[in-house]
Amino acid sequence: MVHQSRTGQARRRLTQEQGEAVEHNDNVRLRPPRHRVDRRALGWWTLQSSLFALPLPLTFGILWASIPPTRTFFMWATLISLVPGILYVAVMPAWRYRVHRWEATDEAVYAASGWLWQQWRVVPLSRVQTVDTLRGPLQQMFGLSGITVTTASSAAAVKIKGIDHKIAGDLVEYLTRTTQAVPGDAT
């Protein structure tokens, strides 16, 4: 453990020196966090997006089938609402799965989320105020959990969604233990 943290420090010192050197250097970039979310998140997002995108075309479709005089109108309505819906259901989950990642070191929580618009958030553990878990009914069906790490900022909550229930439990325990050890009121 001691050895590990010492190499960690050495690495940090190295990267800090890099950080000072990067001022006019073009070849650094943010690396993605280490851990992917659980594969089951794909199923969860697919179900979620279909629940969001499919009811409208379905309603139009039923109307199209059941009210003959308005056939052409509802045919177009069905198609127009169905195409973006299907695109969304087909593209979003896989894309999210490529982007969503998380990592917790002994100093910070780091998470990436989003698909078209992507957010990468870093919060130092010394500034964490609360660690919450949230499991919606859909996430529960897939055995998944979501974690929200809040700070004193109203805009900086780090959300890690769709990770395995057990891993989430361990992560919450790790985070609460580490953040309790840090004195101060975290503002």
Place this chain on the structure above:
Amino acid sequence: MMADTDVRRPAHAAGRDWERLNGRLLLVNLSILAAPLAMFFASLALTGGKTNLQIIITLGSLFVTFLVISGIGLMRLFTTRFRLTEERFELHSGLVFRSRRSIPVARIRGVDMTANPVHRLFGLTTLRLDTGEQSDSAGRRFSLDGITRADARELRRRIIELRDAGQARPVADSDGPLCELDWSWLRYGPLTVWGVGGVLIAASSVYRTLHEMQVDPLEWGIVKDLQNRFGSVPLWYGILVCVVVLVALGMAGSTATFVENWYGYELRREDGGILRVRRGLFATRSVSIEEQRLRGLELVEPIPLRWAKGAKLNAVASGLGNLEDNRRRRGLTPPVPRGEALRVAAETLPVGPGLIERQGLTRHPQAAMWRRVNRALLWTALIIAIQIGLGVWLGSWLIVTGIFSGAVVMPILIGFALSAYRSLGHGIRGRYLVASSGTFARRTAALQRDGIIGWTITRSAFQRRKGLLTLGATTSAGDGVYKVHDVTESQGIALAETAVPRLLAPFVERVPDGHRPH
């Protein structure tokens, strides 16, 4: 909470140092009932004494509503008790939902006084204690709604004295205010944009109220007369007149708002390291900001104000309440000449001049400009496309207007885009991270680097392709996040690392050769 109650009951019964709200609150609460009564008589006068069921139901329900409001107010008056001991401030209130709350005096961050016009009529004021809680609910606030001004001042003095006892607090070299109202600033009053919207909202609500009371202003003789006289002028002339009238009313409204908000304004540094803003004509407001909670400053220049070389100065401070409260209370100056705003900034945060000057900030890459220009072109295309689409359906004249309006709108939007690009800038100045941006209102914010409690990096598809990112510094103060828009990835990383060393560094890697961004 129950345990607390049991312990304190004897003290409560003795009631020696427990204080109540002022009895004059009774009159304040009863005066609320005057509004529906006045409306009733007004409607009688306007309709010539004829009433019908609809009016009676409307006004009756209004009366009952106000009766309930007044009843709640009275209940608060009779049930609220508070006291200040050596260590705590305690507040008991409520009849049905009893609340007994106490706060350690050392936790009180600020004590503010606000008085609405009715309160002022009776010499009362509302004292509000800031606990630094990021709570949204009004019920969680510590406020004494209705004590006399003298009592409030005394209480505030005692609270601050107790809180600061035993601590070395800076004593203000109070040789006058940092800034005081200068009536020549009134010229900036009309330049706040929302005035026009305010006129529309006011007009529509007046019309609706009159309509509810069976009074139709369109039927009045004077309106009919206007209609007869000007009913035959061409449409474009009518629209022009309407716009001019609307803008004039909007300007008048904005000026009135300026006067109401900023009458008697002064910014002062007081004992105990507190900045205090006092202002207001009908409702007087007093906001105090602990200097140690002041995390930075923000200079705001909406376009009309910028053209008139004016600016507003806001505080970036924690403990000013939730986002909405913060928006209402953060103002350190009214719209003032730019130089004056910079002078106040330099005196408020004595870290050397030019903290929130845009001069000397690092420019952002060209790609940031293309992003803004592309956005302008996209909006233009949308405006044209909608009209052409409608034109195909409704008639070809819309296609012509579509092309014309596109030709007019495009240079304007591109102008905005270029100006937005020129607004961009960032830099590190001593202990502060400075970032400037904005299309319609240019905001230059200086945020203490110690106050940064995390980074939020957002990237759209376009930004990823061009190697740009938007770096957000999150903080407990002000808006919660202050953004540096559209810097290159390495620029952003370098900035973040300089501002808060070692936070981002573990997550940075070198780009393997051959994968360099262009």
